[in-house]
Amino acid sequence: MFEVLAEDLLGRIGRLKIRNKQAETPLFLPVINPITQSISAKWMKENLRAEAVITNAYIIFKRLREKALEEGVHRILDFDGIIMTDSGGYQVLEYGDVEATPEEIALFEEEIRTDIAVPLDIPTGICGKEKAEETVEKTLKNVEITLNVLKERGARRALWAAPIQGGIHLDLLQRCAEIEKEMDFDLYALGSPTPLMEGYRFEKLFEMIYTVRKVTGLGRPLHLFGAGHPMIFPFIVALGVDMFDSASYYLYAKDERYITSTGTLRIDRIDYFPCNCPVCSNIAPDELKEMERNERIRLIATHNLYTCFKEIREIKQAIRDGRLMELLEIRARSHPRLYQAFRWIMENEELLKFMEDHTPLSSRRGINLFNGLSLKRPRIRRAKRRLMERYFKLPGHEKNLVLIPFNRKMSFEKLKRIIGEEDFEIAYYGSPYGLIPDPLRYTYPFSQTNYPRTLIEETSENLVKLMIEQLKAGGYERIHIISSRSKYLRDLASKLLETLHELGIDSNVINQN
Ligand SMILES: [Zn+2]
Missing domain, CATH: 3.40.50 (Rossmann fold)
Known part of the structure; x- marks a missing residue:
């Protein structure tokens, strides 16, 4: 189901196979809202060669249940690539609760024929220890319920990801990963608290990923929820994340922010586009600023997506060339806080040793x-x-x-x-x-x-x-x-x-x- 083709540091180029579909990792899964589909999954496949997308099973469950049960999630999104469905845990974080049981969501994900499914988890987000502990216990309980109901149902269609919660509380994260490691899952999915990224607390995020990878080893793939900005993509890959989703292309666009591989620019302060994507090649910044807002947002989001996919290709080439660490050294200059987080990696003797064991000595490039x-x-x-x-x-x-x-x-x-x-x-x-x-x-x-x-x-x-x-x-x-x-x-x-x-x-x- 997962085959490693090349590795550098803890990053790897891998082949993820799900029945007759396959995708290459590191894999970026754009978040698709099944209702609005501002930029469609089909468009992403045709224009960006997107092999996989992620959407929300809970929203489909609430809003498109009958249609999805009848036609399947691939028809809903009009996408024949790999579809991962998040369970709705995010809604718990945003609105406090969901109106569905773990059993219902698990069976629903199987029945709409998703390719990668996640049990209904309770995201930790950023909170105190006691609350965090509660989210981990609830998640573990849901995970058990899910595995039981799947077992009763018979053969599993989807690959199932073990949701790892605990947030910034590394001991909880470790405990959650240790328990789930022994369970019958195909991959892991780490819940990353978005506020960490918004607050530029990259060091914490890197520590979380490393804590999980230390427990799980590098056997099964690791997904990171909400990876945010492409400037951190090379770092999370180097720490052992194989796949990740992000809605930032759209969220930033709504905020009129233009993503580059090293940061974000406010659209009203751009005089020249530092990019060659079809959007930036065909429109001047002044023309874009004059456009109707919805159209402008769509175009910025499109550019942002191109930037995310470009970054993935650069990371893959760097892994093949054995130059991933060189890429980190360069990207670390994107922001002082990212540099600080990079220094944390370079000063962590145990982590460097872990990386050394997975870094081949030879490479094609100097x-x-x-x-x-x-x-x-x-x-x-x-x-x-x-x-x-x-x-x-x-x-x-x-x-x-x-x-x-x-x-x-x-x-x-x-x-x-x-x-x-x-x-x-x-x-x-x-x-x-x-x-x-x-x-x-x-x-x-x-x-x-x-x-x-x-x-x-x-x-x-x-x-x-x-x-x-x-x-x-x-x-x-x-x-x-x-x-x-x-x-x-x-x-x-x-x-x-x-x-x-x-x-x-x-x-x-x-x-x-
Ligand atoms: Zn562009």
């Missing part, structure tokens, strides 16, 4: 590093670990090691003359990976890594530490360092020499221009 933060990327950590375990820690090294600036090339014969030794190994210094042994110089990722000189300058202290560890692991007894013409490499070499002397390791710098 690696661009920018500063010390880039060095904490799971792929870089993995490369450094490999270097240590598969080279320096292996037995049988020579006693002599000659270190050459990474940007120079010197023949073995020449080095023999310079150091006056016959047997030695060669490694390169001045790389963010510490020392690169000569046999690995032209291998991935060492030869495909780009970085500014300033990275080496800024991180020289840590680099010296790393090089010393590598030298110790290799058990070298004498280190010959060939000096460089570049000042920053000369500085690095002298720092290394100083430390080697402090440690009492026989070493010297050779000036060789």
Whole structure:
């Protein structure tokens, strides 16, 4: 039902199969109001290649019950792709209660032939601990009722998602996920409190996702309810969210706000559209401002949708290229609070380790590093670990090691003359990976890594530490360092020499221009 095709960090390209339909994850499901359908699901399929949408089972239950039971939800939306139905939990949050039982909603979702269904849950939203606890208990009770009624009914048609509630109370979230992990569900669906996004509390949201993923592992797909703005899409995917819905394209449009991948612009303050979608290519901002309000909202919503889908494609390409973390580093600059949340990821040792285990070392594209933060990327950590375990820690090294600036090339014969030794190994210094042994110089990722000189300058202290560890692991007894013409490499070499002397390791710098 779910097959992983490529992964990077905790994000993955996957194939979600539901009977004869399939969709690729990360999957974005636009929210469709079944009554108004301001932008139809059919239009989204034809123009945006939308593979899936989400709609509300409770609204259909209340307003279109007979028609839906007769024709099915796909006819109601005029959409033959994957349809997920939210249970109505959102209505509970908005209006306090729903006039339906968990049994009714569960059977209804099956009977209208939805593809992905959710039991009637009680969203936590943002509230105190006691109230939150109540929502979790009620949700768990509903979940049990739902599974029982489905069991009585016989074969399940839809994939069923386990709604995980608890909101910002991580212990409750954890408990809810732990219990549901043992239940007969096909995927998980995390309820995200919208106010977190509105208040730019991204760090909290990321913590919630990580808490859930730690419990569930990466086996079953994870859906996030109400993912909000596309600027957070790459982050939630990197944390293990496979699919998510959002109504923000329409909600922002109603507020006359124009979505970009890094933020939101007020339509009356836009002089030039920074976008090439059909809307922005065909209309000038002034013309849009003059339009009748409903038409204007429809066009802004259309642009907003194009932006969401574009972001998904960029994320997918980044996963395929092994560049998801690079995308995060860039997108983190969208907003200071997002940057802060990104720092939370980069300072969470346990999370980075989790990501490292799911990040392949190889990738099709080179690696661009920018500063010390880039060095904490799971792929870089993995490369450094490999270097240590598969080279320096292996037995049988020579006693002599000659270190050459990474940007120079010197023949073995020449080095023999310079150091006056016959047997030695060669490694390169001045790389963010510490020392690169000569046999690995032209291998991935060492030869495909780009970085500014300033990275080496800024991180020289840590680099010296790393090089010393590598030298110790290799058990070298004498280190010959060939000096460089570049000042920053000369500085690095002298720092290394100083430390080697402090440690009492026989070493010297050779000036060789
Ligand atoms: Zn546009």
